Amino acid sequence: MIHKSIFIVVIGFVLALSTGFCRADIVTLKDGTTHEGTVVSENRAQVVLEIVIANIKTTKTFPRYKVRSIEYKPVEGAEEQEEDTPVVPEVDDEREQNQPDESASPDEAEDDHQSAEDRLAAIRDRELYIVIPIEGTIGVESNADGLKKALTQARRRKAKHIVFEIDSGGGYVYDAVESLKVLKEFDDDFEYHALVVEGAISAASIYVAASDHIWVRADARVGGAVAYSSDTSTGAAEVDAKMNSIWAADIAARAQSKGHPPEVFRAMVEPGAEVWFDEDGKVYPSRPSTRGAQQIDNSSTILTIRADQMIEIGMAKLFEGEVSELGEMLEIANWAEIRGLGARMMLAAGRERVKMQEQYDEAIVVFRDALEDFEVNDPRTFEDYTFYIQPNGSRYPDGDAMRKWRERSIKAIRNCDDMLAALVRIADVNKRAKRAGALHLEIVPDDLGHEAYTNISEARAWLASHRDDMTKP
Structure with missing residues (x-):
C-alpha cells in the first residue's frame, strides 16, 4: 500500500514536470493573450479549454466573440493521464457559464448545467470580508473619511464582514467620534471584527469598542483613551472634564451595545473609574462582594488593558493566525476576502x-x-x-x-x-x-x-x- 502511494506521488510529480513540455491546443484571444491546453468543447457560443496544472485538471471557458483563433495540436501522452485526476472547475464569468454547449448530448448538457449551477451557488454563498488597516495617527493616516469610503465600497461589493487590523498609538479624538458615527451608519450592513495587533491606544480604541468581535495578539494593549490633558493651568479644566465625560459616555455606550463591558472602556477615559472582576470573569465598577475579586484598574490611573486581562474577563479571544484563517474561528466555511479594498481606500x-x-x-x-x-x-x-x-x-x-x-x-x-x-x-x-x-x-x-x-x-x-x-x- 505504501509502495503504491509513493508510486502515485512520483507519477504525479513527473507528470507535473512534463506538463510544460506537452504539445497542446493554443487559443488566442483578440486582446493578444494565448492559452494552451486541450479544447474539450467548441460551438458558436463558447470555447472550453482544459488545462492541467501540477496534475490537476481545470477548465477555462471563453466567449466565442473574444477568440481570434484556435491552433489544434495533438497532445502527447494525453492517454497516459490517470482517469481519476480531480477536476477543479473555474468560473470566469456567470454569463459565460450559462451559455449552452450545443455540441453536448442531453445528459452531458444537463450535467454541465448542474455543475455550473453548483459553482455559481458556491460563489453566491461566500462570506465576503475586507480588511481595513487602522495604523498611524487617528485622523491622519487612519481617518473617518477613508473609513466611510471603504465601507461604502464594501457594501456595494456585498461584503458581510469588516476586519479592523489595529496598530495605532491614537490621535485626534474628533476623528474617533466621527468614525463612531460612520460605524453606526453601517451597523446593519456588516459584522465588525477588531484584531488588535499591538496597540489600540487612545482614539484608536473606538474601533475595539464598536466591534462585534474582539481578537488580540498575545502582546496587544487597548486603552489610555483620555481625550486631553488634565492640566488645570490652562484655565479650561471644567471644559476639559465635561468633554472627557461626553467621550467616556460615548465609548462606554458603544461597547455595551456590542456586548462588551462598558466599565472597561469608561475606565480608559475617566481617571476616577475603577474596574474589578470576580472569579467568573464578571466585570464591576467597584469591588464586588463575590469571592475571588481582582482589580484591573484603580481610581488614580487611566486604564490600558492587556491581552491576557481581556481574555480572562471574556472580552476578547486570542488569535495568532492570518486574517484568512479567522473564518475557521468563526465557523464560516466560505470565508473569502475582497483583497486590498479597505487598505486602498484608507491609504488614499x-x-x-x-x-x-x-x-x-x-x-x-x-x-x-x-x-x-x-x-x-x-x-x-x-x-x-x-x-x-x-x-x-x-x-x-x-x-x-x-x-x-x-x-x-x-x-x-x-x-x-x-x-x-x-x-x-x-x-x-x-x-x-x-x-x-x-x-x-x-x-x-x-x-x-x-x-x-x-x-x-x-x-x-x-x-x-x-x-x-x-x-x-
Missing part, C-alpha cells in the same frame, strides 16, 4: 491628509518668512533718507534717498505677494480639509484670516502707488 484618504498637512505647513512657513522680510524691507520704517531743504521750508529727497525708497518698496511688494499667495494656499487647504472632515487642518491662526489678507492687500496697493513718490504716511 490618509495620503490626502498627509499631503494637505504638508501643504499647510509649507504655506505657513512661506507666510511667516515673507512677513519677517516685509518688516525688514518696508520703506516706511527707515530714517536714513537725505532731503534737500528749500528756502520756503519744503523738502525733497536726493537721488540716493529715492534709490533706497524704490528698492525697498519693490522688495516689500514682493513680500506682500508671497504672503497673499501663501494665504490663498492656506485657504484652499482649509476648504479641502473641511470637505474631508480633517478638523485639525481647518484652524487658521488669527493673524492669517480674512483681515490679514485685506490689510496686506491694502499695504501692497499703497506701496505700488508710492513706489516713485517718497511721501511717507
Whole structure:
C-alpha cells in the first residue's frame, strides 16, 4: 500500500514536470493573450479549454466573440493521464457559464448545467470580508473619511464582514467620534471584527469598542483613551472634564451595545473609574462582594488593558493566525476576502491628509518668512533718507534717498505677494480639509484670516502707488 502511494506521488510529480513540455491546443484571444491546453468543447457560443496544472485538471471557458483563433495540436501522452485526476472547475464569468454547449448530448448538457449551477451557488454563498488597516495617527493616516469610503465600497461589493487590523498609538479624538458615527451608519450592513495587533491606544480604541468581535495578539494593549490633558493651568479644566465625560459616555455606550463591558472602556477615559472582576470573569465598577475579586484598574490611573486581562474577563479571544484563517474561528466555511479594498481606500484618504498637512505647513512657513522680510524691507520704517531743504521750508529727497525708497518698496511688494499667495494656499487647504472632515487642518491662526489678507492687500496697493513718490504716511 505504501509502495503504491509513493508510486502515485512520483507519477504525479513527473507528470507535473512534463506538463510544460506537452504539445497542446493554443487559443488566442483578440486582446493578444494565448492559452494552451486541450479544447474539450467548441460551438458558436463558447470555447472550453482544459488545462492541467501540477496534475490537476481545470477548465477555462471563453466567449466565442473574444477568440481570434484556435491552433489544434495533438497532445502527447494525453492517454497516459490517470482517469481519476480531480477536476477543479473555474468560473470566469456567470454569463459565460450559462451559455449552452450545443455540441453536448442531453445528459452531458444537463450535467454541465448542474455543475455550473453548483459553482455559481458556491460563489453566491461566500462570506465576503475586507480588511481595513487602522495604523498611524487617528485622523491622519487612519481617518473617518477613508473609513466611510471603504465601507461604502464594501457594501456595494456585498461584503458581510469588516476586519479592523489595529496598530495605532491614537490621535485626534474628533476623528474617533466621527468614525463612531460612520460605524453606526453601517451597523446593519456588516459584522465588525477588531484584531488588535499591538496597540489600540487612545482614539484608536473606538474601533475595539464598536466591534462585534474582539481578537488580540498575545502582546496587544487597548486603552489610555483620555481625550486631553488634565492640566488645570490652562484655565479650561471644567471644559476639559465635561468633554472627557461626553467621550467616556460615548465609548462606554458603544461597547455595551456590542456586548462588551462598558466599565472597561469608561475606565480608559475617566481617571476616577475603577474596574474589578470576580472569579467568573464578571466585570464591576467597584469591588464586588463575590469571592475571588481582582482589580484591573484603580481610581488614580487611566486604564490600558492587556491581552491576557481581556481574555480572562471574556472580552476578547486570542488569535495568532492570518486574517484568512479567522473564518475557521468563526465557523464560516466560505470565508473569502475582497483583497486590498479597505487598505486602498484608507491609504488614499490618509495620503490626502498627509499631503494637505504638508501643504499647510509649507504655506505657513512661506507666510511667516515673507512677513519677517516685509518688516525688514518696508520703506516706511527707515530714517536714513537725505532731503534737500528749500528756502520756503519744503523738502525733497536726493537721488540716493529715492534709490533706497524704490528698492525697498519693490522688495516689500514682493513680500506682500508671497504672503497673499501663501494665504490663498492656506485657504484652499482649509476648504479641502473641511470637505474631508480633517478638523485639525481647518484652524487658521488669527493673524492669517480674512483681515490679514485685506490689510496686506491694502499695504501692497499703497506701496505700488508710492513706489516713485517718497511721501511717507
